[in-house]
Amino acid sequence: MRTVSSLLLVLALAACEPADPPGAPEAAVAVDTTHVAEPTSRVVVAYKGRLEDGSVFDESERATFNLDQVIQGFQSGITGMHVGETKSLSVPPEEGYGADPPPGIPPNATLNFQVTLLDIVE
Incomplete structure (x- = not known):
């Protein structure tokens, strides 16, 4: 019985798709x-x-901003980015907001963003 179970396991594994080999290039962005x-x-x-x-x-999957109307660090961090690029700020x-932040953000907080530039509206 043990041999049959082992054989079935080997056959099941053989039918699986192979994983990417180590060192394979990542998918292009x-x-x-x-x-x-x-x-x-x-x-x-x-x-x-x-x-x-x-x-x-705060988070959004798709938000539209005028860069000259957001906090300075967000503006300077996105300036120079290319469409499709992702960046940590x-x-x-x-x-940022300094000593007078909006609700939910403590005063004098450092803000960390993960940002992907989806489009530039012309």
Whole structure:
């Protein structure tokens, strides 16, 4: 009985799709190098904002902003990004909300963002 179980296991494993071999290249991410965010661009982004303790204070899968109307650290972090690019931003309090933040963010908090630039609206 044990031999039959082992044989069935070997046959089941043989029918599986092989995994990517070690060192195989990762799937390519499409980055549009012809469109670059400028300090006054209107952009569409996906982002997640976290506090230093890791708690999420804000996130969106698709948000549209004018970069000249957001906090300085978010603006400077996205400026220069290409459509399709993902970037991690660490925004110090003096480039974020400082001593007078909106609800849910403590005063003088460092803000950490994971941002993907989805589009630049022309």
